[in-house]
Amino acid sequence: MRSNPTGRQLRFGAELRKLRERAGLTATEAGQLLGVKQNQISNTEAGRVGVSAERVRTLAYHYQCGDKALVEALSDMTTDRTRGWWEEYRELLPAALLDLAEVEHHATRLRTAVTVHIPGLFQTTDYAREIFRQDVPEMSPPDIEHRVSFRVKRQAVLYRDPPTPHQAIIHEAALRMKFGGASVTRAQLQHLLDMSERDHIALHVIPFDAGTFPGSGQSIYYSGGPVPKLDTVNLDQSHGPAFLDSEAQLDKYRVLLDRMEASALSPGESQDFIHRAIQDL
Template identity: 40%
Template sequence: MPPRSQPSERHRRLGAELRKLRLSAGLSGDQAAALIDADRGRVSNIEAGRVDVPRNGLHKLLRAYGCTEGPLFEGLMAMAQDRGKGWWDEYRGVLGQPALDLAELEAGATRVRMHESSAVPGMLQTADYARAMCTMAADEVTDEPIDRGVEFRLARQRIIERSPGTPYHAVIHEGALHTLVGSADIMRGQLRRLIEVARLPHVTVQVFPFSAGGFSAYSRPFALFGGPTRELDTVRLEQPLGSVLLHDHQYVDRYSAIFTKLTELALPPVDPETRPESHEGRDSLTLIHHLMYAMQ
């Protein structure tokens, strides 16, 4: 099979982890190739995510690299065995590879922590809100791409709607809830959706209020995806020209600390089991209710 021209994020991540382990073990590409009866070029392609490595070959490499059986070993073996086929494949050729990578990353995450400063996270959007967002982002307003984009965004939500759902924690800046997307009716429906989805036992929604200062703006939008082990966690940063994925421990630890700080500064989480008027202090639920009733 010829090398892939567009490796998925899963393929690239597996290759990057193997390269990191090989270098840490002090082995050359030629030495690694000898372990699996291949040439150096194949090892380079494996580490670039362009070709797969057979289960037996991966087992030999991990052993030689000093990666003993445990969470990381099992996590890498699972990544290699995963054929990468999922519901997102039907959007191949319609949406770009970054969107497909995001869906696969979400589907395999053990938990998701999200900070959004300018819009409601896609995982929590209503169909109307998603359509308004896709329309604003479209270069040309044509029904089919927008329809497919909305469909794709809603399909991503299955990771929190299924049972058991993936633990999901969102910290959303108050400014995102003030921003009129589409119409007042769409915004009221979207705010109602935030309260409804917070009823799920594995979903936590917090609002970062204006009164908490500028830390949210400093941190910028990002998401943390938990892997089967800490070494396989991923940070996703939103950039004007696309997203950036970070894997190094220093970045994961840094953004984990930032997220913890955001949760401390944000209002207490939405608790839909209690009525907002019964709350003694200000919290995310009372703020969302206030905005929902004040929306013109």
């Protein structure tokens, strides 16, 4: 039995619980249908024990779930037992950051919207280091370097074969902030411009002139799952990532991101805008 299930394992169990509850069954009743004790159902839904893909299909049958795509996606989650690179940081960083890397690793697509910082997957090491230096309470130099190296390794999803498609919506304020001074900012913006040339990356800038827009008060990080019901929203907060995955929340943030994109410049116009921002430094 797992004592500390990962975010992905918790999500898997939560999805099984949703299916059971939609069927109007208690954990005890579900256990009776399968011929197992109630605590086995509860432990599975809590991410503490794993189940086979066949057991997932059996549960879905008893729960009268007709969403075949969702059932197969959940079945696939049981067969992937890979221990990712993020596990080497298990004793060094908060578990929520490791969960974030795991979500990114399995994402089919990524969408980001930020107003003050450059998105983490596009940050240079110098820029990221400057961000972490401002944390409260202040981190030690070794802790800062752990955070920087972790952030850089997360960026591998943009370089693997095939790379994960990423759409980034960035407010002009994030481009104008001189974190680390003009030289660090210039290098960061040039890196952002270079990344925007990649086919799998779509970059949109919201200029100051766009005025107000939905979602302006928060950073949004949307990770696509194998099916829409398994998408995940991450809201970056001072105490760490906050993950949202209810259908109502997912619908809300899809709409927010679409409306933010509508307020932004096209990718071509955004590249020209970033180029001018570099010249202004």
